[in-house]
Amino acid sequence: MKLSNFFIKTRNDASSVNTCYSHSLMLRAGMINQSASGIYSWLPVGLKVMKKIEKIVRNCHDQGNCIEMLIPTLQPGSVWEKSNRIGSYGKELLKIQDRHEATLVYGPTAEECVTDLFHKYSMSYKDMPCILYNIQWKFRDEIRPKHGVIRGREFLMSDAYSFDETEDMAIRSYERMFGIFVNIFTKIGLPYIAVKADSGEIGGDHSHEFHLFVPDGDNKVFMKKKYQYLMEKCSEFSLKDVNEGGFVSDEKCSGEAMNSEEYISSNSIEVGHNFYFGDKYTSSMDFYVQNKEGKRIHAMMGSYGVGVSRLVAAIIDASHDDKGPLWPVSVAPFNVVILSISNSSKSVNYCNEIYGKIVDMGLDVGYDDRDISLGQKINDAYLIGYSYTAIFGEREIDSNQVKIITRIAGQKSSEEVVEIEGFMNICRGLR
C-alpha cells in the first residue's frame, strides 16, 4: 500500500489524560478516536491490527471445528428475563426501550441468545457435542470506563459456547477449547499464562483466565517459580500443566500463594476467559434435549471468550519500549515499510521496484511516499510500529545496502545497515 493513499494521522500532543501506556499510544499513533466515554472509533491503522487479531481468533476456532454464527448486538429483554439475569446483571447491562416500548438489551455476552437458538434447532444427543461461536460487538455500561479500549464500553469479543450431553463430555469440550485458546495466544506470539479462576457457584476446576504479562496491568497472576520463564518468552503449555497446579490465580489462593516461597507473581491483563457452567442456563431457561436413553435432560454448557479489541491495547502494554510498540509480526500494522531518503528519481524508482518485489511476495508492505520529511516518516515508523522499516538513499543503493529499523516483540529494537539481498531474505522469511 502506498501510504499517501492511507490515513496515517499520528499526533505529537501527548494526551493529558492520566491513563495507561497503550491508551496514550493508540491516541498518538492515530489508532483510535474517542467518540463518547468508553466508546471509540477505530482509525485505519488501529482497525488493521484488530482485523489481524480477529483473523487469528477466527482461524483457530474454525480449525478446532467450532462453527461461526452471529448474534445481533441488540437482544430481546425476554430471554434475559427467562435466565433471571435482567435484574441480577446490574447497571452494566444497557437496557433500551424501542418505539413500541419493548425492552431490548445491548448484549454484554450471549449465553441466553445462543442457548435459545441451539434449542430451537437441536433436539437430541445426536446434535452434540456442538461448539458455536460469534465475533460481535458487545456493550457493558461501565460506571467508569478507563484505559481506552482495555476497559471500554463497546468492545469486540469472540465468544464460543459448547453444548454436551453429559458433564464428562462437556469437560472434553472444555479441554478442546483450552487447546484452541493455547493456539490463539501462541499464534499471536506473546508470553501468556492460563490461570485457574473463580468458577463461582458451580465450583470445580473448570474456569481459566488467559493473561498477558503487563508490568502495570490491573490484574495480578500467581504461578509456581518454575514457570517464571513464561514471563520472559512465549512458550507452549497444556491443560495438563495447569492441573498439575502449575498456574494458580490470585482469587483462588491469594492467601497461600502470597505467603509461599514457591510462588511468584506478575501484573497482567486478562484477555480470555473459559468457563464451564453445566446446566445453569439450560435449566433456568427450561430447555431440554433427548439423551441416548431417550430421557429429557439439560445440555451441559461452557462459554469461552476472547477480548479482540482489548487485545490490541493489551499487546501494546505487554510489548513496547519508550519509542513505541514492539508488535509480534503476526499482528503488526505493516510487516515492512519502504522509505526513500531523497526525492531523486533514481532513489524513488529504486524504492518502487523493491516495493513491487515485496508486494509480489504477498507481504503486508507499505511504501511511505507521503509529502512529509524523512524525520516525520521515521517518527511514525516508531510510533505505529512497522516490523521492518527499510530506508534507501542513493549512497546505500550504490553500495547495494539498506538501513533497516527492526521493531519486533521479543527482540531489542535495532537500527543497522545490511546488504540489500540480506534484507530481501528477511522479507522472504516473513511469508
Place this chain on the structure above:
Amino acid sequence: MKLSNFFIKTRNDASSVNTCYSHSLMLRAGMINQSASGIYSWLPVGLKVMKKIEKIVRNCHDQGNCIEMLIPTLQPGSVWEKSNRIGSYGKELLKIQDRHEATLVYGPTAEECVTDLFHKYSMSYKDMPCILYNIQWKFRDEIRPKHGVIRGREFLMSDAYSFDETEDMAIRSYERMFGIFVNIFTKIGLPYIAVKADSGEIGGDHSHEFHLFVPDGDNKVFMKKKYQYLMEKCSEFSLKDVNEGGFVSDEKCSGEAMNSEEYISSNSIEVGHNFYFGDKYTSSMDFYVQNKEGKRIHAMMGSYGVGVSRLVAAIIDASHDDKGPLWPVSVAPFNVVILSISNSSKSVNYCNEIYGKIVDMGLDVGYDDRDISLGQKINDAYLIGYSYTAIFGEREIDSNQVKIITRIAGQKSSEEVVEIEGFMNICRGLR
C-alpha cells in the same frame, strides 16, 4: 468442510407468515432466526453467504483506494444535535440513555461521526480527496419491520464518505464511487440497474440508487426500452450511460416515464445508494478546512451505501425457482458438495478422495457425511443452493461417472450424469 461438523438446520415447516420468498426461504434453509421483531441471528449457512458478500464489497472498496475504518454502533447524541438530525430523523432513530443519563444513538448511518472524525485529523486540501468507509451494524427502528432482513431493524451496511475541496473534485469522487459500485454488483453477478434518484434539497443529478430486478420487489424502476436486456443478463455499463438519461427512476420522472412508450418498468429491490450532498454536514456542523489559496472552506461530501445483509435476501428474491435459490457462484454457501449414495466403504472412500482433491483446488467444498437419508441431503442441496451437488454411487464410480445437480444464477437448474473428469474440469473452472 465435512457437513457433519457444520450446523445445517433446514426445516420443513413453511413459515405461516405472509412474507416475501426470501424471508420464508431463509427461515426454511436455516439461514436466519428471528431474535426480536426485525432483529435476526445469522445461522452458519446464512452468515457464510453474508461474509462472501462483505468480502466482495470490502475488496472493491480497497481496490478503489477507499480506506476502511470503523465507527462504533452507539454514537454520541451530541453529534446528531450538531447536525440537527436528532430531531428531524424521527422515531426510526433509536435513542438510548446510559447509566449516567447521557444520550446515545444507535447509528442508522454515520455522516455525523465520520465528518467529525475527518475534521479532527484533516486540516487542509492536502488531505483530500479522501474516501473513508466502514462496514458496521446499523439500526433503524422501523415501525413495521417486514420481509425478514430486507427491511429489518438491525442490518449490516457498508457506508463510504468522500471529502473534497471543490464541487468539481467531489463529482470526480462521486464518479469514482460509481465505478466501485459497478464493480461490486458486477462481481456479485446478477443483473442490476443504477437509477437516478431524488437528491432532495441539494438538487442536481448526483444521486443514484442501485437495484436488483425482483418481480415482486417493493420498488419500481423505469428505464429506456433499449436497456431491457439488463433485466435478463448482467451487463457492464458506466456512469456515462446514466447521464445520457439511459436510466431514470420513478421518483424523478414518474409522470413522463409511465406515459411514454420509450420506457419500460420493472419491480426491484434497492441494494445501494450513492448521494452527493456538498457541504450539508460540514456547514451545519461548522467544520472548515484550508483550501489551496489558504481560505477556510467547507469540504464537499458524498455518501455511498451498500446493504450487505439485505443483499443476501435480495439475491434470493432476484434469483430462485420453486425448489430454492439459484445463487451466483460468487456468493453461494458452497460451490461444490459431494454426496455418497451408499455407506459402502468403496463409495465413501471414493468420495473422501474426490473431496480431498477439490479441497486442494482451494474451492469452498463440502462433503455431506451426515447420518441422514440421501433424499434429505438432496432436499437440503436445493433448499440451501449449492452451485454443484455431485452424487456418487458404486455404479457411477464403476463407469467413471457422476450425477451432478447444477444450481447457478442465470442458468436453468439441471441434473445430469457426466464423466468424472468432466466434473473435475468444472471444479477447476471455478477457481
